[in-house]
Amino acid sequence: MLGGIFSFHSSWKDREETYTHKPLPLECNSLNFRGFQYAQAMLFAIEEINNITNLLPGISLGYKLYDTCGSIARSVRAALALANGNDVVSAPSATPCTKPAQVQAVMGEQSSSLSIAIATVIGPFHIPLISHYATCACLSDKTKYPSFLRTIPSDYYQSRALAQLVKHFGWSWVGAIRTNDDYGNSGMATFTESARQLGICLEYSVSFFRTDPPDKILKIINVIKASTSRVIIAFLSALDMDVLIHELSHHNLTGYQWVGSEGWIFDSQTAELNGHHILDGAIGLSIPKAHVRGMTEFIMNVKPLNSSGNEMFTEFWEALFSCKFKQLTAKQRECTGVEDLTQVHNSFTDMSLMPIFNNVYKGVYAVAHALHSILGCNETCNDKVQLNPLTILQRIRRIQFKTKEGDKVYFNEDGDPAAEYEIINWQRAESGFVEFVTVGLYDASLPADKQLNLHYTSLIWAQNSKQVPVSVCSENCPPGTRKVLQKGKPVCCFDCIRCAEGEISNVADSVSCVRCHPEFWSNEGRNACVKKEAEFLSYEEIMGALLTTASLFGTCMTAVVALIFFRNRKTPIVRANNSELSFLLLFSLTLCFLCSLSFIGRPSEWSCMLRHTAFGITFVLCISCVLGKTMVVLMAFRARLPGRNVMKWFGPAQQRLSVLGFTLIQVIICILWLTISPPFPFKNFEEFKDKILLECALGSAVGFWAVLGYIGVLAILCFILAFLARKLPDNFNEAKFITFSMLIFCTVWITFIPAYVSSPGKFSVAVEIFAILASSFGLLICIFIPKCYIILYKPEKNTKKNIMGKVELK
Numbered sequence: 001m002l003g004g005i006f007s008f009h010s011s012w013k014d015r016e017e018t019y020t021h022k023p024l025p026l027e028c029n030s031l032n033f034r035g036f037q038y039a040q041a042m043l044f045a046i047e048e049i050n051n052i053t054n055l056l057p058g059i060s061l062g063y064k065l066y067d068t069c070g071s072i073a074r075s076v077r078a079a080l081a082l083a084n085g086n087d088v089v090s091a092p093s094a095t096p097c098t099k100p101a102q103v104q105a106v107m108g109e110q111s112s113s114l115s116i117a118i119a120t121v122i123g124p125f126h127i128p129l130i131s132h133y134a135t136c137a138c139l140s141d142k143t144k145y146p147s148f149l150r151t152i153p154s155d156y157y158q159s160r161a162l163a164q165l166v167k168h169f170g171w172s173w174v175g176a177i178r179t180n181d182d183y184g185n186s187g188m189a190t191f192t193e194s195a196r197q198l199g200i201c202l203e204y205s206v207s208f209f210r211t212d213p214p215d216k217i218l219k220i221i222n223v224i225k226a227s228t229s230r231v232i233i234a235f236l237s238a239l240d241m242d243v244l245i246h247e248l249s250h251h252n253l254t255g256y257q258w259v260g261s262e263g264w265i266f267d268s269q270t271a272e273l274n275g276h277h278i279l280d281g282a283i284g285l286s287i288p289k290a291h292v293r294g295m296t297e298f299i300m301n302v303k304p305l306n307s308s309g310n311e312m313f314t315e316f317w318e319a320l321f322s323c324k325f326k327q328l329t330a331k332q333r334e335c336t337g338v339e340d341l342t343q344v345h346n347s348f349t350d351m352s353l354m355p356i357f358n359n360v361y362k363g364v365y366a367v368a369h370a371l372h373s374i375l376g377c378n379e380t381c382n383d384k385v386q387l388n389p390l391t392i393l394q395r396i397r398r399i400q401f402k403t404k405e406g407d408k409v410y411f412n413e414d415g416d417p418a419a420e421y422e423i424i425n426w427q428r429a430e431s432g433f434v435e436f437v438t439v440g441l442y443d444a445s446l447p448a449d450k451q452l453n454l455h456y457t458s459l460i461w462a463q464n465s466k467q468v469p470v471s472v473c474s475e476n477c478p479p480g481t482r483k484v485l486q487k488g489k490p491v492c493c494f495d496c497i498r499c500a501e502g503e504i505s506n507v508a509d510s511v512s513c514v515r516c517h518p519e520f521w522s523n524e525g526r527n528a529c530v531k532k533e534a535e536f537l538s539y540e541e542i543m544g545a546l547l548t549t550a551s552l553f554g555t556c557m558t559a560v561v562a563l564i565f566f567r568n569r570k571t572p573i574v575r576a577n578n579s580e581l582s583f584l585l586l587f588s589l590t591l592c593f594l595c596s597l598s599f600i601g602r603p604s605e606w607s608c609m610l611r612h613t614a615f616g617i618t619f620v621l622c623i624s625c626v627l628g629k630t631m632v633v634l635m636a637f638r639a640r641l642p643g644r645n646v647m648k649w650f651g652p653a654q655q656r657l658s659v660l661g662f663t664l665i666q667v668i669i670c671i672l673w674l675t676i677s678p679p680f681p682f683k684n685f686e687e688f689k690d691k692i693l694l695e696c697a698l699g700s701a702v703g704f705w706a707v708l709g710y711i712g713v714l715a716i717l718c719f720i721l722a723f724l725a726r727k728l729p730d731n732f733n734e735a736k737f738i739t740f741s742m743l744i745f746c747t748v749w750i751t752f753i754p755a756y757v758s759s760p761g762k763f764s765v766a767v768e769i770f771a772i773l774a775s776s777f778g779l780l781i782c783i784f785i786p787k788c789y790i791i792l793y794k795p796e797k798n799t800k801k802n803i804m805g806k807v808e809l810k
Helices: 033-050 072-084 112-125 155-168 182-197 214-226 238-251 268-272 295-300 311-321 354-374 389-398 542-567 579-599 605-639 652-676 701-724 734-758 762-793 800-804
Strands: 002-006 009-012 028-031 063-067 105-107 129-131 148-150 173-179 201-208 231-235 257-260 283-286 400-402 408-410 420-428 434-443 452-454 481-485 494-498 520-522 529-531 533-535 680-684 691-697
Touching: 002 033, 002 072, 028 311, 033 063, 033 295, 033 311, 033 354, 063 072, 072 112, 105 354, 112 129, 112 148, 112 182, 129 354, 148 354, 155 182, 155 231, 155 257, 155 283, 155 420, 155 434, 155 452, 173 182, 173 214, 182 201, 182 231, 201 214, 201 238, 214 238, 238 268, 268 434, 283 434, 295 354, 354 389, 354 400, 354 408, 542 579, 542 762, 579 605, 579 652, 579 762, 605 652, 605 680, 605 691, 605 701, 605 734, 605 762, 652 701, 691 762, 701 734, 734 762
Parallel strands: 002 063, 002 105, 105 129, 129 148, 173 201, 173 231, 231 257, 257 283, 533 691
Antiparallel strands: 009 028, 283 420, 400 408, 420 434, 434 452, 481 494, 520 529, 680 691
C-alpha cells in the first residue's frame, strides 16, 4: 500500500476563532488541477506496475490519497493517518487488499513546508517519504529528516545556478521576491549567500504567501515601483506567482526582467495569466523535459463514474467541465459523466509539467524496485516476508535502475537525485501564446567553469528586446579609475574615482590603483604606465648648446691670446712677471673651458668622475699660477728696496715648485675622493613626478666640498696678496688686474653655492658650468686682455722703461 499526499485545493478559508467551542475542520477552496495531475501520475505508475510481470510479479500495489489544501495542519493529519493505518480512504483501490493498512511509503508533497511537516511526523517510524517537487535544501539534512527522499534536485544547486546565471549576464543590482515558506526562504537564503560571493547585491528582498491580505502584496508592488534595479529574482511557487502576477497586471509593471525558479518558470498556467506581458522574456531554471509513454492518455482518461460518492472528485469534475450534477441554476448545464476532455482546454489538460509527473512516476517505481528486491522476486515474490519500513527505506536509498524511457534513477547520500536543469526563456509566438524555449543547460556534476552553457542567439528579453538588460547600482568603473563605496549602501553602489598621478588601473571595476614602477609614470588616461622622460643637460637643447658655444668660444679666445703671447714672447710686457707662468695659466684656462663640456650630456661613470675632478684640478692649477704671479709682483717690489734680496728665494724654480705643490694637494684630495666614495650616475625619481633626472651623485659630499673649499682658500689667499700689491709703483701693475679677477672669481663662486643647492636637476649642472665659464672668462679678460691691448694697439708702451715706470729726461 502506498500513500499519496497532494494539494487538491490550493488554499482554505480563513476564519477567526472565538475559542468558545471546538474549531471546525478546515474548509478548503480554490481547486488545484495540478494536484489531480500528480495523483493521476501516481495511479498511472501503480497500474503500470500491477500490469507488468517483470516487477513485483503476483504483488499488487494499492494507494491511499489525502488532500492537504496546502495546509500544514492537514498535512500532519494525513501523515498520521497513513502512519497509523486508518481506513479513511479518499480513493481506495478497486482490488481487495490483504496486507496491513499501514503504507509502505508515501508519495508527496509538492510544497517544501508541507514536506517538512510530514517528514517530521513519519521520520521516527522510518516510513519513506518521496517528494516529486519539494526542493528546499534543508530537507537534505538526514539528521532531521532521515526518511525523506526526492526525485527533484535540491535548491542547494538551483540557488547557486540562479546566482551564476545572474552573474553571467552582468546583473549586479537585483530585487528578490520569495514565497514566505520553507521553499522560498531557504532557497532565497542560499541564493543571497551565493550572490554575495559573486559580487551581486540585493536592493530588496520581500516575501509573501498567497493567503496574505491584499495590502501586504500592495506593499511589495510599491517596493518594486520605488526600486532602481531592473531584474527581479522570483523564488516563488506557481500558486503564489499567480497571485502576484494578478496584482502586477493591475499596476501595469512591465519592463522588468524576471528570473524564475523551477516553481513557476515552466508552468503554462502561469504563462496564460501573463496577458499584460508582465513576464515576457523571463528566464529561469526548469526540470529537463521528459516524456512517459501512455501517461498523457491515462491522465486524460479520467472518469467520475469510477469514483462515485467521492465529493472531492465530483467537485473536480464539475470544475473541469463547468457543469453541475444536481441543483442546477438557469445559467448552468448538467454534467453527464461522459464529457470529452479533448474538447476542454485548461490547466488539467496542459501537460507542460510532464517533468514533474515523471518525478512522481520515478518515485513509485523506486518503491516498487525496493520491494521487488526485499521480497526476492524472480518469477514470483515471497509474500511471507515481513515488510519493515526501515528496511524499505534503506533499500530505496541504495536503489539504481532505469525507467522504460531510459532515465537513470538513484539517490545520493542526502536522498537527492543528480542536479540537472534546463534554462528556459519565455518567448511570445506569433499566435500570442508563450513558448518555453530552451536556451541553455546547467549540470552541477561538471567542473565549475563548464556547468553553465547558454545559447545567446535565441534569447529574447523583457519588452521583446534582443539586448541584454542592464541592472547595476553604479555603472562599471572604466580603466583608469577605482571604486569607492558609497556610504551606507551595498558594495555594488560605488563612485568611480580617477587614479592619482603615478597610479593606474588597467581593468574595469578595479578596487584599487597600482603605483607605477619608479621609472614609469601614468599616462593621461591613468590606464597604462609609460616610461618617464629622462632629463639631463644635453647638447641638443638650447641651454646646452649655448653653454657649449660659450665653452668653445672661451677655449678659442684663450688659444688666440696664447698665440699673441707666443708671437710676442720676447717683448717686455710678456717677459715681465714670468712668461712661463703666463703660458701655464693660459693652458690651465683652456682646460677650465674644456672641462665644462664634461658636464653636458648623459651622465656616465667616467663623466661623473671626470667632471668634478678635472674641474677641481684645473682650477687649482689656474689659481696656483695666478697666486705665483701675484707673489712674483709682490716679491719683485720687495726686492727693489735697499738691502732686500728676496727674489733669489722666489725665482722661476721656486715658482714652478709652488704651482706643482698647490696642484698636488688637490690631486691627492681627488684621489682620496675617487677611492673612498666616487661620484656615480644616479636616477633621481623624487625631484619631478613625471621625469627621471639623470644626474651625478656626489658619492662623498665631503670630497666635493673639500675640492671646492681648497679652491676657495687659494682664491682668497690670492685675492689678499693681490690686494696688498695693488698700489705698487709700476706703470703696468699686474696686481690690480689680478685683484679685480679674483674679486670676480670669488663673487661668482660665493653666489654659486646657494644657486647650486636650490636649482633642480639639470639647472644645477648649468649653474656649475656657468660658474666655471664666468670665473674662467673673468681670469682671462682681467689678466690677459689689457696686455693684448697694449701688444696690439699700444706697442709704444710695450717697452722695458714703461713697464718699469722710468721716464726719460729731456
